[in-house]
Structures are given as structure tokens and as C-alpha cells.
Amino acid sequence: MSEVLADFIRALRSADVRISTSESIDAGRALALVGYDDRTTLRAALSHALAKSQDDKEAFGETFDRFFAFDQFTQNPPSQDPSAEESDSGNEGKKGESGGMPGSGSGGLNGERAGDGAPQDLAGLLASGDQAALQMALAEAARQVNLNRIRLFTQRGMYTRRMMEIMGLDVLNDRIEGAERDGETVKVERMREARDGLREQVRDYVEKQLELFTKNTGRQLREEVLSQVRLSNVDRSDMRFLRIVVRKMAKRLVALHSRRKTVTRRGMLDVRRTIRANTGFDGLLFHTIWKKSKVDRPKVIAVCDVSGSVAQVSQFLLMFLYSVQEVLPEVRSFAFSGQLGEVTDIFKKRDLEKAMVETLREFGGSSTDYGRAFRDLEALAINDLDHSTTVLILGDARSNNGNPRADILKKIHARVKQVIWLNPEGKSLWNTGDSEMRALSPYCDRTVSCSTIKGLERVVSDLLRSAS
Amino acid sequence: MTGTQTGAPKAGAAADIAAIEADFASLGYICNADIATSIFLSQRLEKPVLVEGPPGVGKTELAKATAQMLGKPLIRLQCYAGLDESKALYEWKYGKQLLYTQVLKEKLGDLMEGTKGLKESMTRLHEFDDTFFSEEFLEPRPLLKALWSQEGAVLLIDEIDKSDDEFEAFLLELLSDYQISVPELGTIRAKHTPIVFLTSNNTREIGDALKRRCLHLYIPFPDSELEQRIIATRVPEVQANLRAELVAFVQGLRKLELKKQPAVSETIDWARTLVLLHARELDAELVRRTLNVLLKFQEDIDNVDSDVNALVAQSREASARLVG
Known part of the structure; x- marks a missing residue:
């Protein structure tokens, strides 16, 4: 595979596009067919072979534009025949990317250039102002130092x-130095200028490459860190970013869990349906049908405390639940601080950010009262609770010394498949002060301390897994 | 993989792609270079194309046009939940087998004549063994038809996202090697590599394994210029200024928050409607009366109602700029 393509694929991978080996082979074959001549065709062909979803296509477009923007020299790998030199000069003339070099115009000086990697007559090159040859030398040098392995911005100086x-x-x-000794001030001045200009250009080139190959590593790190930070500590400015992270995780969960839909009980003949299917064959059993059972999607009822610091976590829990709607179609959500109300419709219709604002306006603000919330929940939804329902309660169980009405939770627990309590506080803080975890936890199948995006993901993932 | 950067002339590729585009245009399928490139690649690389995009942008139409262009039969397999290999690949002709057994029953005595003992009869029977599971009794379904087709074929696997995951996995062998394993017959290879299209509306994510085996083409809603050309080809009766207006209107509509955005097919329907109504230009009243051709949800129609005046004014401006 050509080096350019390999580099391009690495750039794409760093932009979060997943590319398998077989796909790179396809890209190589496509490239052999269409060549580098026509930018649009090249772009279309590579995009068909490499980017396989809408998101990927977008990332592909960006990367392609940046990668092939200043690439007129890399497309002719070094040490080629003289004809490459000529076409290169032509390209250079067209695109005219000159990085502040003194003097221009395509001069001669074909002999000294590139290839063997030995230090060449840089002074001569600079003096002649042969841009194409300089670019070639630059690309060759980049190749020799393995510039495409650059990872950190601190490496810029070294690579340059x-x-x-x-x-x-x-x-x-x-x-x-020699010229200085000879006292040729003008020449010295000119050469110094040229040298500094070149350094600038090399540095510029290194920086562009760095950006191309490491564009996303910073972001990936940030994603990783943020998903493990306590949500109450997350900076406001990171919220938008976190939403993207949640969406990504949700997508992964959907992909993971959209599979198992039926469980075939092998070995059990479905007699009724088999006879029916074979009536056409005189009752001879050509076609056997085996029993299988459909796996029910879990019904989920999410009850979220939206007061104070818990609101942050609630927001992301709801976001999770509604982002996996494809595999979790039946989610009803309730929000409360004092009074409890259903917010399912708000979340289904609006986009999530607006929905959260509205929810907070309507139900947030007042002091938390778990007793009242459970009473309201009982009144609103008790008839919809059945053995396939999972109740997710998210809250810190701090009921401001009011009666938490554990008896209602007991009643709910008796009806449903499971009750999961998510508490954003650490376990050591449970039962301190006005926290009512001790009274409530007997009626929960699981109590989880969960305050990070990762934690939420785990809960939702478990929820999906238990869908049987 | 070393020879990818051969010095062979590449000008051929661009010309070929342009030719495909022109051929499509002559068949009434207007496309851009992106689509033409994907057809070119799939032909040369012998790879299936997975076509995605919103409904109504001409995904199925692309396969039809390709079949027409190449003069090959189009074999279509519509996917749905519960589609299995007996409907997609092959089925034994049970009825025929049964009938033959009945007929043969009477001949059985003759066949067995002269055999002594059970063992000998079994040997005799074995000689006829495979007759009942030969191609004679095989009912080819779309996939097998495509593989067997003498002059090559265009195989369209429509709405793959509607099928089950199992079926998707089943397709992998076909898509990578153009062969299929039938337990009774062994492996069946394609006589001519068919051109395969898979379409998806993205109602669910297609598996990575499948995507890896295909080229991926995303057809978005066309831009205004392309859509005008499409309307000009499909509904030639509509006049230039009205065409510009109605395309601008639909393009404006797509920018709004809608449950279902109007696709190209809806634009075409609307253009036909307007021609039938002898409309010369758009006005708000006319638009309101015919909006149900474009929008398929009452909710959308109600929501758009307030924007109609502004949109009509906008599209008139756009059209004036174009025509004038």
C-alpha cells in the first residue's frame, strides 16, 4: 500500500473513523483505479471505501480536506525519476504554496536533490529559490525522521x-560561517534570512502534521477523564461535551443490545405450527418449526430527584434512557423534588436540553419530600407496574426529615420485577444526617452508588442485559 | 498491495465515471459524480454497494437504473422481519418431490426386481439416492437466481435494515465471495459476479461485518440544482419558473423541524400535482391546498401552515434570481 494512503488512514483513525484492514485494502484498490488526478473522484472513491456511516463521512470530509491540502509533494514519494520533478514543479506553480520564502520562480538545480538522504547543498537550494525541490527535500526529511509518528506537541522542536x-x-x-570569515556581509545576511525562513516553514509543516495525526487524542483523553469524574463536579462548560459522550455510549449500548431478540428453545417442536405449515404437503413433516420465545423489552419507570445537586445526575440518567430508545422503547419518567409528575412526553418530544430545562422549571426547586413523591407515584402509575417493570429511582434519599413512606416503596417492590436505587452520594455518606437509605433499601433489589457517566452506563447496560 | 501506485493512465477512470453519469441521465436517472463513482467502483472492484439515505431519495431507483444501463435483469429481494433462507435462497419443491414419490411407488416393484435380500435392495436404492435432491427439485429464490444467472444480474437487497440480524449474518458469505453453501448440494458459486446493491433506511444500525464487505454510498437529499434537473427530467411539463419556485420551496421545507421531511419522490409528485392544476406560479393558497402531497403527517402540515407565506415569498425570490 502506498505510504500516502497509509498515512491518510492513520489520520482518519485518529479522527475516530474505524477502518479495518480489509477496508484499507479496498481503498488501495480503489486508489489504483482512480489515481490522484481528480480530487473530487479521489475523494468520492475513498469515502465509499473507508467511511461507512454518516458520522464517518463527515469526519472523513474534514480529514480529507486537511490531509490533501498541503500534500502536493508527498504524492510523489522521494527518489523518483526526473519526470516526477517536472510534474511537481507544475503542481507547485498551480497551488503556489510558498511559506514566506525569499525569491520564487522555478529554477533549475535538479542534480542535488533528495533521494539518497545525504545532506545536500541546502545553501544552493535556498539561493535558487526552487520551491519544488525544497518541498521534496522537506518531505524526504519528514519521511526519514518518521514525522508521522509525532504524538506530543513538545516534540515539535525536536522534529523540526x-x-x-x-x-x-x-x-x-x-x-x-565561511562567508562571514570572508566578510561577505550581504551574502551572510541573505543566507541567514533564508535559513530562518526555512526553519519557519519546517516548523509550520511539523505543526500541521501534528494536528493531523493527533487531532483527537486530546479529546479522547478528555472523554475518558470526564466520564469518570463525579457529575456534580463537572464544569458547566464541559456539559455540552458530556452530552456527546453520553450519546456515543448510548449508541454503543444500542448496538450491543439490539441483537438478542428471540431465544430459540432448541429441541422443542412447535407441533401446532408445524402441522399448519405442512398441510400443503399432505401432512408430511417437511418443514419443522421449533418453539421459540420472544424476549420482552423491559419496561422501565425512572423516578428522578431533580433537586439541587442530584439534578445533574438525573439529567444524564434521563438522557441515557432516552438515547437508547431503540432497545428500550417503553420508558416512563417521573421527576420530583416536592411534588412528583410525569415528564415522559416532555422528553419524547423536545430535544433533551430543552426538556431538562422545562422539567427543572416545573418540578425542581422545592425541598425534597420522598414521602410525597412516592404517594404521587402510587397515584399516577401503580396500575402500570407489573412483573416486567423495572423501577429506577435516582436520588440521595434525603427527605428533609419527612417520612419517606417506605411502605409505599414496599408495595411497589412487591409488584414489579426489580427496584434499583441509584444514589449519587458515596456509600459512606448513606444514612448520615437526613438520608433515609436504611429505611428504603430493604425494598430495593439493588442499591448502587453512581455519580459518574461510566457508572450510569453500567447501570443502563445491566438493565438492557437483564431483558429476558 | 505494492502496485497500487502504478503509472498507468488514470484519465480513463474520470472518463468512465462521466460516461456512467451520462448514461444514467439518458435513462432519466439524474445523479451526481459521487453516485456515479460508486457504481464505477463496484463494477471494477466487484464489491457490493450499501446505499443509505433518507427514504425517497432514489436508492432503489439507482439499482433499477443500473440494471437498465447494463442491460441485465434486476433481481429484487425485499427484506422483512422473519425473512429466512428458504425464502431468500432456495426451497425444495416439496410438492413435486411428493408427486414423484407417489408415481414411483408403483414402479418400485419393477426397480427392485431381481434383488435379493435387504442389503442388495438398499444398494439399488442408493443408486437413485440423489435424484430427489438435485437441482431438478430446487426452487431458486432471488439470491440463488442471481448467482445462477447466465448473463450476470443486478441483485437488489432492499431495506436490509428491516431483516433480522441472523439474515444479515447469512448474507456475509454471499457478499464477500459471491458463493453460497447449500447443505444438500455443496457450495454454489456465481457464474457471473452479480452487481449487488443493499439499501437501508437506517432504522437500525447495520453490523460492522456487513459494512466492511461493502462500499458505502450515502445519498443525501439533493441540492437545489440537482433537484431541479431531476424535476426537469421527470416532469418535463412543468415550466422553468415554477420548477425553480417549487424546488426552492421544498428545499426551504427541509430546513424546518418536521416529523418526516419531503423527499425527491414527494417533490416529483407535487410537481405533477401542480401541473395537473395548471398552476403557473406558487401562491400561498395553492400551497396550502396541496401541502398534503408533500407532508405525510397532519402534525407537520399544521406546523408548517404558519410558515407557508414566508416560504412562498422566499422561493419566489430564489426563482427570480435563477431565472432573471
Whole structure:
């Protein structure tokens, strides 16, 4: 596979596009067919072979534009025949990317260039102002120092220096010194200027490459960290970002759990349906049908405390639940601080951010009263609770010293499949102060301390897994 | 993989792609270079194409047009939940087998004549063994038809997202090697590699394994210029200024929050409607009366109602800019 393509694929991978080996092979074959001549065709062909979803296509578009923007030299790998040199000059003329180099115009000087990697007459190159040759030398140097392995921004200086060295910095410095000794001030001045210009250009090139190959590593790290930070500690400015993280996780959960739909009980003949299917064959059993049972999607009732700090976690729990709607179609959600009310419709119709604002306006603000919340829940939904329902309660169980009405929770617990309590506080804080966990936890199948996105993901994932 | 950067002339590719685009246009299927490139690649690389996009942008139509262009038969397999291999691949002709057994029953005595003992009869019977499970009694379904087709075929596996995961997995062998294993017959290879299209409306995520085996083409809603060309080809009766207006209107409509956005097929229907009504230009009243052609939910129609005036004004402006 050509080096350019390999680099491009690595750039794509760093932009979060998943590309398998077989896909890169396809891309190589497609590339062999269409070539580099026509940018639009190249773009279309590679996008068909490499980017396989709408999100991927977007990322692909961005990466393609950046990768092939300043790529006129890499497309002709170094050490080629002289004809490559010519076409390169042509390209250069068209695209005209000159990085502040003194003098321009395509000069001669074909002999000295590239290929063997030996330090060349950089001074001569600079003096002639041959852009194409310089670009070639630059690309060659980049290849030799493995610039495409650059990972950290602190490596910029090192890579720049090493590339300069390969391009013949020492020889150039010697020349400058020599000229200085001879007292040719004008020449020295000019060469110094050219050298600094070149350094600038090399640095620029290194920076672009760094951005291309590491665009997302910072973001990936941030995602990783944020998903494990307590939600109450997350900065407001990171909220938007977290929403994206949640959406991504939800998508993964959906992909994971959209599979198992029926469980086939092998070995049990479904006699009734088999006879029915075989009436056409005179009752001879050509076609056997086996018993299978459909797995019910769990019905979920989410009861969320939306007061104070718990609201943050509630928001993301609800977001999770509604992002996995494909596999969890029956979610009813209730929000409370004092009074409890159903918010299912708000979340189904609006987009999540607006829905949360509305929920908070309507139900947030007043002091938490679990007793009242359970009473309201009983009145609103007790008839919908059955053995396939899972009740998720999210709250800190701090009822401001009011009666938490554990008896109602007991009644609910008796009717449903399971009650899961998510408490954003750490376990050591449970039962301290006005926390009523001790009174309530006997009627929960599971109590989980859960204050991070990761924790929420785990809960939702378990919920989906238990769907049998 | 070393020879990918051969020095062979690549100009051919661009010309071929342009030719495909032109051929499509002559068949009344207007497409952009992106779509033409995917057809070109799928032909050359012999890879299936997974076509995604909102409903009504011409995914199925693309397969039909390709079949027409290549002069090959189009074999279509509509996917749905519960589709299994006996409906997609092959089925034994049970009835025929049964009938033959009945007929043969009377001949059985003749066949067995001269055999002594059970063992000998069994040997004799074995000689006829495979007759009942030969191609004679095989009922080919779309997939097998496509593999058997003498002159090659265009196979359209429509709405793959509606099928079950098991079926998706079952397709993998077909898509990567153009062969299929039938337990009774062994492996069946394609006589001519068919051109395979899979379409999906994205009602569920298609598995990675399947995606990996396909080229992926996403057809979005067309831009205004392309949509005008489509309308001009499909509904030539509609006049230029009205065409520009109605396309601008639909494009504006797509920017609104709707339950279901109007697709190209709806634009075409609407253009036909307007021609039938002898409309010369858009006005708010006319639009309101015919909005149900474009929007398929009463909720959407109600929501758009207040925006109609503004949209009509906008599209008139757009059209004036284009025509004038």
C-alpha cells in the first residue's frame, strides 16, 4: 500500500473513523483505479471505501480536506525519476504554496536533490529559490525522521531540528560561517534570512502534521477523564461535551443490545405450527418449526430527584434512557423534588436540553419530600407496574426529615420485577444526617452508588442485559 | 498491495465515471459524480454497494437504473422481519418431490426386481439416492437466481435494515465471495459476479461485518440544482419558473423541524400535482391546498401552515434570481 494512503488512514483513525484492514485494502484498490488526478473522484472513491456511516463521512470530509491540502509533494514519494520533478514543479506553480520564502520562480538545480538522504547543498537550494525541490527535500526529511509518528506537541522542536539537520543545516551553517570569515556581509545576511525562513516553514509543516495525526487524542483523553469524574463536579462548560459522550455510549449500548431478540428453545417442536405449515404437503413433516420465545423489552419507570445537586445526575440518567430508545422503547419518567409528575412526553418530544430545562422549571426547586413523591407515584402509575417493570429511582434519599413512606416503596417492590436505587452520594455518606437509605433499601433489589457517566452506563447496560 | 501506485493512465477512470453519469441521465436517472463513482467502483472492484439515505431519495431507483444501463435483469429481494433462507435462497419443491414419490411407488416393484435380500435392495436404492435432491427439485429464490444467472444480474437487497440480524449474518458469505453453501448440494458459486446493491433506511444500525464487505454510498437529499434537473427530467411539463419556485420551496421545507421531511419522490409528485392544476406560479393558497402531497403527517402540515407565506415569498425570490 502506498505510504500516502497509509498515512491518510492513520489520520482518519485518529479522527475516530474505524477502518479495518480489509477496508484499507479496498481503498488501495480503489486508489489504483482512480489515481490522484481528480480530487473530487479521489475523494468520492475513498469515502465509499473507508467511511461507512454518516458520522464517518463527515469526519472523513474534514480529514480529507486537511490531509490533501498541503500534500502536493508527498504524492510523489522521494527518489523518483526526473519526470516526477517536472510534474511537481507544475503542481507547485498551480497551488503556489510558498511559506514566506525569499525569491520564487522555478529554477533549475535538479542534480542535488533528495533521494539518497545525504545532506545536500541546502545553501544552493535556498539561493535558487526552487520551491519544488525544497518541498521534496522537506518531505524526504519528514519521511526519514518518521514525522508521522509525532504524538506530543513538545516534540515539535525536536522534529523540526532533526528535519533541518537532514536537509543539510550543518553544511549551511558552515557556509554561513565561511562567508562571514570572508566578510561577505550581504551574502551572510541573505543566507541567514533564508535559513530562518526555512526553519519557519519546517516548523509550520511539523505543526500541521501534528494536528493531523493527533487531532483527537486530546479529546479522547478528555472523554475518558470526564466520564469518570463525579457529575456534580463537572464544569458547566464541559456539559455540552458530556452530552456527546453520553450519546456515543448510548449508541454503543444500542448496538450491543439490539441483537438478542428471540431465544430459540432448541429441541422443542412447535407441533401446532408445524402441522399448519405442512398441510400443503399432505401432512408430511417437511418443514419443522421449533418453539421459540420472544424476549420482552423491559419496561422501565425512572423516578428522578431533580433537586439541587442530584439534578445533574438525573439529567444524564434521563438522557441515557432516552438515547437508547431503540432497545428500550417503553420508558416512563417521573421527576420530583416536592411534588412528583410525569415528564415522559416532555422528553419524547423536545430535544433533551430543552426538556431538562422545562422539567427543572416545573418540578425542581422545592425541598425534597420522598414521602410525597412516592404517594404521587402510587397515584399516577401503580396500575402500570407489573412483573416486567423495572423501577429506577435516582436520588440521595434525603427527605428533609419527612417520612419517606417506605411502605409505599414496599408495595411497589412487591409488584414489579426489580427496584434499583441509584444514589449519587458515596456509600459512606448513606444514612448520615437526613438520608433515609436504611429505611428504603430493604425494598430495593439493588442499591448502587453512581455519580459518574461510566457508572450510569453500567447501570443502563445491566438493565438492557437483564431483558429476558 | 505494492502496485497500487502504478503509472498507468488514470484519465480513463474520470472518463468512465462521466460516461456512467451520462448514461444514467439518458435513462432519466439524474445523479451526481459521487453516485456515479460508486457504481464505477463496484463494477471494477466487484464489491457490493450499501446505499443509505433518507427514504425517497432514489436508492432503489439507482439499482433499477443500473440494471437498465447494463442491460441485465434486476433481481429484487425485499427484506422483512422473519425473512429466512428458504425464502431468500432456495426451497425444495416439496410438492413435486411428493408427486414423484407417489408415481414411483408403483414402479418400485419393477426397480427392485431381481434383488435379493435387504442389503442388495438398499444398494439399488442408493443408486437413485440423489435424484430427489438435485437441482431438478430446487426452487431458486432471488439470491440463488442471481448467482445462477447466465448473463450476470443486478441483485437488489432492499431495506436490509428491516431483516433480522441472523439474515444479515447469512448474507456475509454471499457478499464477500459471491458463493453460497447449500447443505444438500455443496457450495454454489456465481457464474457471473452479480452487481449487488443493499439499501437501508437506517432504522437500525447495520453490523460492522456487513459494512466492511461493502462500499458505502450515502445519498443525501439533493441540492437545489440537482433537484431541479431531476424535476426537469421527470416532469418535463412543468415550466422553468415554477420548477425553480417549487424546488426552492421544498428545499426551504427541509430546513424546518418536521416529523418526516419531503423527499425527491414527494417533490416529483407535487410537481405533477401542480401541473395537473395548471398552476403557473406558487401562491400561498395553492400551497396550502396541496401541502398534503408533500407532508405525510397532519402534525407537520399544521406546523408548517404558519410558515407557508414566508416560504412562498422566499422561493419566489430564489426563482427570480435563477431565472432573471
